[in-house]
Amino acid sequence: MLAEFKNRRRKPEPAAPAESPAAAPALMVDPPTERTDCWQHIGIWGDVSCPELQVHLHCRNCPVYAAAAMRLLDSRPPAGYRREWTERMAELAIATDLGTPMLVFRIGDEWLALDISVMEEVGEMRPIHTLPHRREGVLLGVVNVRGELLTCVSVGRLLGIDKGVGTGGLLPRAAAGRLLVVRHQNEHYAFPVTEVRGVQHLALPEAPAEIESEDRILRAAGRGRVMWREQSVCCLDEQKLFAALNRSLA
Template identity: 40%
Template sequence: MNETSCWNQVGVAGDKSCDKLAPVVHCRNCDVYAGAAQRNLQRPVGDDYRAEWAALLRQPVAAGDASDTSALAFRIGREWLALPTAMVSQVAPQAPAHRLPHRGGNGLAGIVNVGGKLVPAISLAALLGIDERDAPARAGRHTFARLLVVDWENQSFALPVADLYGIVRYASAGLTPPAATINRGLERFLLGVASREDMHIGVLDASLIGHQMTRLLR
């Protein structure tokens, strides 16, 4: 019998009549099987095989995805914006904000109940100078207003948004400058603009936004 195929005939893949099978339990524990494996690995390599692999290894390495940052994109008015995903802790249904006595303006909309917890509500529209009424309908999408709950320096904030796109990945080095027509109140909070499909998403500077929201609570 050809020992290089005995496992297929009298071994575990055959009729299991091999005398060696009982003590070794499985063919892979047998010296015959191990010897066949060694001879297979040590067999001479053909010239065609060498040439094929040499040609494959000479090919240039394909450029990988340069995306190194992820953010959650949302819309306020007609502006698509994004904050780092690490900053966002929750997406919640829209809820009315209750105004605080003698407080308000400049972005502090009041407090809102999110899952039984009272969280200060911050209007990014007021903070960034965005007209919330300037919101064109977007064909082919269901639009739902939501609350983004973000965390900054151990404090949670609820940000009302008109629509949510989802998580986008982008190359931080590939951000482009904002358009010259963008309002100055928004521009100073932007790191740059990321393009996604037919959209231009303004990537917000998390540290500037976080610092400004914290100031509103003082």
């Protein structure tokens, strides 16, 4: 619709830029018969001679242009518009009920998800300062997050994720690598991940996961596996995860 509106070339109207914005969104029962498209002639897309440009710099900032946009909204809705919105309003309830918001991220080749209630920050990777005589195991060292020294752990090692990109000794140094800061009750940790895919609504399984399952990650700290964009995502149980971290650091 905008294209059609823009392409209607008219003779330049000297009065157009001086049009008072007050006249614009007045009650218009019929489509406006007189259309000004001064921006095509004296504005940014024309010869740039409009005196208003001194003030507004670009037609986008000009009330005349804004008023023209408002007039586009005065047109009748296209066929099926109300039907479509009616259906969308009625449907959405099912869509929003689906799933718990969880932060989805990847360590190595494993996709994991953690409840957003424990997530404190997703930050850039930063140097991890190793601690003397603690070069093995889950503890990686300490990191500085806005002046606070946090224990940096390897969730990849904890869960026994095979060495892929950015697990174990090979910390992610690529641009996609992120440092997640989590807090559960009084425990505060940071851990590096390979990639973060933001908060996704995942439908968690109702029943708790089988303990005797073959899945190593699920057994260590999992709540259940869900399919997300054709990937199997392991949803972590924050209680189990923090308990396992505590055990391995003690």
